[in-house]
Amino acid sequence: MIDFELTETQRAVRDFLHWVAEHEIRPVALQADEEGDVPLELLRRLKELGVTLDTLPGGGASGGDGEAPEHQRNRLAVLAAEELAWGDAAVAISLPGAGLGGPPVQLMGTPEQKERFLGIFRDPEPRWGAYALTEPEAGSDVAAIRTTCRKEGDHWVLNGTKLFITNGARASWNVVFATIDPALGRAGHRVFVVERGTPGFTVGRIMEKMGLRASETAELIFDECRVPAENLLGGEERYRQGEGFRTAMQTFDGTRPMVAAMAVGIGRAAYEYTRDRLREELTLSRPIPRYGVIAERLSWMERELHAARLLVWQAASMADQRIPNSKEASMAKAYAGTVATRVCAAAVELLGAVGLRHDRWVEKWFRDIKVFDIFEGTGQVQRLVVARRLFEPYGLRV
Ligand SMILES: Cc1cc2nc3c(=O)[nH]c(=O)nc-3n(C[C@H](O)[C@H](O)[C@H](O)COP(=O)(O)OP(=O)(O)OC[C@H]3O[C@@H](n4cnc5c(N)ncnc54)[C@H](O)[C@@H]3O)c2cc1C
Structure with missing residues (x-):
């Protein structure tokens, strides 16, 4: 059963992170966007406050050892993601921690590997992990990766290029997907x-x-890159049944609701800003010629974001209850990405010229939101995943 009421703990986490978003993140975000970098002092300060992808009560995207009880880890993670993205999504995805690299280590790593690679996040200094799957010729089509790996003695030798890797340069380690033979498709994948x-x-x-x-x-470039054999996640036995590819997919089941929650957070930020600004305008100018149109647009924004949030919470709650959720995770991601993109566009539209000003938030949200319909699987691919699940019971392949 999915309960949409927030518990006391969940409310407390949400309220604390909203405070952090408003008072620590927002004051820095516009300048960070201008400079193309999140200041390290902010990330240090957030780490001091316990706001990293590993120490959040939900464990964040890393599936780290946050303090949340197991049965509400994902629910807390999506609440956290929405609030932090409301503050600023670029800062939220730059938070120290294992990030998207965490779930593969958790899912496949041996106990020694988990300690070795996740233990570093106990360091008081900010540290990052990252997840390197995408390549110039393999984005949506994950099975098409061309980065190769070959065994040589007690090392693996990797060759290839990864693109668009979040936190990939600052990371202490990257989880890298490679193949022993591209002709083998999914069965050839190995994870290092x-x-x-x-x-x-x-x-x-x-x-x-x-x-x-x-x-x-x-x-990221791998040129005859020699990786010790003990860095192959889970050891060679794990790969007999196409485990490498499955791990890439399982990672997304956990992280898509988080990414969808961030989209809702950006959309909500744009909606609230627009609502508050227009309320001021409407209060000052009477009569209000556009009132009906504006009220309708604002109520549409609120309604759509609310619906998206409920889909996100459902997908997260299913994960907490260990109910397979890949269809729901994809529905949440597809819906939230599209809705939040439309909401940000409507915000620009409703605010007129102010919506386009580069020194104001709305223009930034309009630019930021687009990627939420691209990374972690594009909107089209999410809709394809849902369609596949619908036809699967009838033995039909889409
Ligand atoms: C800011 C940012 C951060 C990122 N971070 C990471 C990261 O940390 N790690 C990582 O590995 N990757 C990362 N990515 C890459 C991201 O996951 C890919 O961009 C995404 O998977 C889409 O791949 P692509 O860009 O190659 O587009 P393509 O797969 O080439 O798609 C192009 C278009 O074709 C459509 N399309 C493709 N296949 C189908 C299909 N079967 N049916 C219908 N339509 C289809 C797509 O929806 C899209 O509209 C990041 C990307 C960005 C922009």
Whole structure:
């Protein structure tokens, strides 16, 4: 059963993070966007406050050892994600912690690997992990990765390029997906933890983006990169049944609701800003010629975001109850990404010229939101996942 009432703990977490978003993150976010970087002092300060992807009560995207009881870890994580993205999504995805790299280590790692790779986040200094799957020729089509790996003695040798990797340059390690033979498709995938400083591993470009400009998006290059055999996640036995590819997919089941929650957070920020500004205008100018149109648009924004949030909470609650949720996670991601994009566009529209001003929030949210319909699986791909689940029981493939 999914209960949509928040518990006392959940309310307390949400309220604390809202405070952090408003008083710590917002004052810095516009300048961070302008400069294309999140100041390290802010990330240090947030870590001191316990706001990292690993120490959040929900455990964040890393599935880290947050203090939340197991049965509300995901629910808390989506509440946290919405509030932090309301503050600023670029800062939220730059928070120290294992990030998207956490779930594969949790899912596949041996006890020694978990301690070795996740233990570093107990360090008082900010540290990052990252998740490197996407390649120039393999985005949505994950099975098409071309980064190769071959075994040589007690090492694996990796060759290839990864693109658009969040926190990939600052990370202490990257979870890297490679293949022993591209012709094998999913069965050939292997998953490595590649530590910074590994010979043959270099960071290429830091990519300029339209939105989430303050978040670091890196190109990673592996050129005869020699990775110790003990960094193959889970050991070789784990890969007999296509486990590498499955791990990539399972990671998304946990993280798509979080990304959807962030989209709701940005959409809500744009909606609240628009509502408050228009309320001021409407109070000052009477009669109000556009009142009916504005009221209708605002109520549409609120309604759509509310619906998206409920889908997010459902997907997260199912994960907490260990109910398979890949259809619901994809529905939440597809819906929230689209709705929040439309809400941000409506905010620009309703505010007229103010909506386009580069020194104001709405223009930034309009740029930031687009990526939420792209990363962690595009909107089209989410809709495809849902369609597949609908037809599966009838033995039909979409
Ligand atoms: C800011 C940012 C951060 C990112 N962070 C990471 C990260 O940390 N780690 C990582 O590995 N990757 C990351 N990515 C990459 C991201 O996951 C990919 O961009 C995404 O999976 C889409 O892949 P693509 O860009 O190659 O687009 P493509 O797969 O080439 O898609 C192009 C278009 O074709 C559509 N399309 C593709 N296949 C189908 C299909 N079967 N049916 C219908 N339509 C289809 C897509 O929906 C899209 O509209 C990040 C990307 C961005 C922009």
